[in-house]
Amino acid sequence: MSDGQRILLADDDPDIRALVRYRLQKAGYEVIDAGDGQTALTLAQEHHPDLAVLDVMMPGMDGFQVTAALRADSKTASIPVILLTARVHAADVERGFAAGADDYIRKPFSPQELLLRVQRAVGRR
Amino acid sequence: MNVIQATATAVLSLGLLAVVSLMARRIVVSNAEIKRRSAEQQLQPLALALVSGEPVDDVPGDPSGQQVLAAMLTRYARQVSGESREHLIEFFEQHGAVAVQLDQLKSKQAWRRATAAYALGDMRSPQARSALEHALDDRDVSVRFAAARSLGRVGDQRSALELLRAYEDGRLVVSVCGEALIQLGVIALPAVSVAASSETVTVRRLALQLLGQLAGPSEWPLLAKSLTDPSADCRAAACVALGELGDDRATRLLAQSTHDRIPKVRASAAEALGRLGDPSQLDALLTLLSSDFDTARAAAVAAARLDPERVVQLASLHSNPHLREQADRLKGQA
Numbered sequence: 001m002s003d004g005q006r007i008l009l010a011d012d013d014p015d016i017r018a019l020v021r022y023r024l025q026k027a028g029y030e031v032i033d034a035g036d037g038q039t040a041l042t043l044a045q046e047h048h049p050d051l052a053v054l055d056v057m058m059p060g061m062d063g064f065q066v067t068a069a070l071r072a073d074s075k076t077a078s079i080p081v082i083l084l085t086a087r088v089h090a091a092d093v094e095r096g097f098a099a100g101a102d103d104y105i106r107k108p109f110s111p112q113e114l115l116l117r118v119q120r121a122v123g124r125r
Numbered sequence: 126m127n128v129i130q131a132t133a134t135a136v137l138s139l140g141l142l143a144v145v146s147l148m149a150r151r152i153v154v155s156n157a158e159i160k161r162r163s164a165e166q167q168l169q170p171l172a173l174a175l176v177s178g179e180p181v182d183d184v185p186g187d188p189s190g191q192q193v194l195a196a197m198l199t200r201y202a203r204q205v206s207g208e209s210r211e212h213l214i215e216f217f218e219q220h221g222a223v224a225v226q227l228d229q230l231k232s233k234q235a236w237r238r239a240t241a242a243y244a245l246g247d248m249r250s251p252q253a254r255s256a257l258e259h260a261l262d263d264r265d266v267s268v269r270f271a272a273a274r275s276l277g278r279v280g281d282q283r284s285a286l287e288l289l290r291a292y293e294d295g296r297l298v299v300s301v302c303g304e305a306l307i308q309l310g311v312i313a314l315p316a317v318s319v320a321a322s323s324e325t326v327t328v329r330r331l332a333l334q335l336l337g338q339l340a341g342p343s344e345w346p347l348l349a350k351s352l353t354d355p356s357a358d359c360r361a362a363a364c365v366a367l368g369e370l371g372d373d374r375a376t377r378l379l380a381q382s383t384h385d386r387i388p389k390v391r392a393s394a395a396e397a398l399g400r401l402g403d404p405s406q407l408d409a410l411l412t413l414l415s416s417d418f419d420t421a422r423a424a425a426v427a428a429a430r431l432d433p434e435r436v437v438q439l440a441s442l443h444s445n446p447h448l449r450e451q452a453d454r455l456k457g458q459a
Contacts, residue, residue: 017175018169019205026177049325108203108205108206109204112208
């Protein structure tokens with residue numbers, strides 16, 4: 001169903017990376033992951049993933065900044081971005097969309113829901 | 126001389142002994158950590174399969190393996206919701222992890238009881254509710270606080286009343302009780318609504334603060350009535366809650382509260398008017414700019430929310446410091 005599509009995952013929490021990676025790999029996606037924003041941006045530029053799932057609060061560049069940087073580069077501008085965040089205030093959500101995110105998922109998150117949102121975002125490409 | 130030499134030798138020997146024992150301790154701890162990490166690595170595929178609700182048949186039989194698996198799943202349980210959380214609760218209950226922590230909750234050592242109370246919250250098993258409510262009576266404050274946090278996560282409506290009682294008689298502090306009730310969410314509303322009419326001022330104030338975050342339009346009359354509470358703290362909390370509720374029926378009442386005799390209430394009412402966003406209140410807010418410092422500042426913030434352009438314009442014509450502060454902030458955002 002996923003045809004080996006590539007997902008970039010960035011979160012500084014190894015447990016979350018393990019949980020998301022497992023669910024996406026089970027569904028047939030190839031997952032590349034990073035523990036910080038700068039590495040995520042580098043991986044996006046090198047591997048051109050079909051989707052990025054980004055944590056908002058990461059050391060160095062946060063998820064908003066990574067999203068904005070992806071949008072600013074013509075090579076990565078079309079990569080759909082889903083923000084994975086514990087920050088649920090309306091202002092934070094608005095900030096994410098303003099930076100160019102396509103969707104956001106609240107932490108604690110449902111891995112089932114995350115997979116559905118990933119499938120929908122990748123399918124829209 | 127001999128005495129000095131003997132003393133020096135003794136001190137040196139004791140120092141060396143301390144260094145050697147510290148090194149030995151460090152090696153033991155490092156080895157235990159390496160073993161734990163290695164066990165985690167081995168058990169991670171199993172743990173991830175359990176989170177996904179996949180059938181597994183190789184759950185470790187040895188206590189240390191079970192302990193590592195339970196610790197890993199407890200960490201995962203903090204991160205997931207929905208079906209995955211349900212799978213984990215089922216696992217914790219069926220494989221005795223909840224029973225182990227309930228047993229630890231009876232330990233003589235406070236740190237063990239607190240750790241168990243905390244872990245039970247991550248496991249979120251309804252089986253733990255009664256024991257956690259009992260732990261709100263623990264003689265050790267860290268156990269009581271951990272139990273309150275966990276009751277918020279277990280998510281049983283009945284716990285709301287117990288948490289409020291524990292706050293009322295001093296077993297919990299306001300932040301711990303409030304956080305647990307917020308975690309319970311709307312199911313805490315019936316108990317919180319009753320507490321908004323408590324005879325104890327601190328309980329009333331907490332309940333009113335919580336209503337701002339948890340309540341819907343049906344709680345509006347309760348908050349409106351609290352604007353005439355004998356306690357200024359409660360009146361201020363009701364103002365803030367009405368602003369958070371966002372029901373514009375409160376506008377007229379809040380406008381009256383901007384003339385309360387206590388500055389804190391006036392400031393809270395002005396702030397709430399800004400949140401409600403009715404532009405017809407702008408002129409009334411501007412008249413508060415010559416009031417006490419807190420009220421004037423809150424009025425300027427509220428005015429800037431209602432009509433940013435007019436605030437910038439007025440700041441250029443008047444020397445009011447609060448208007449200027451808001452104008453500078455708005456220009457900085459532009």
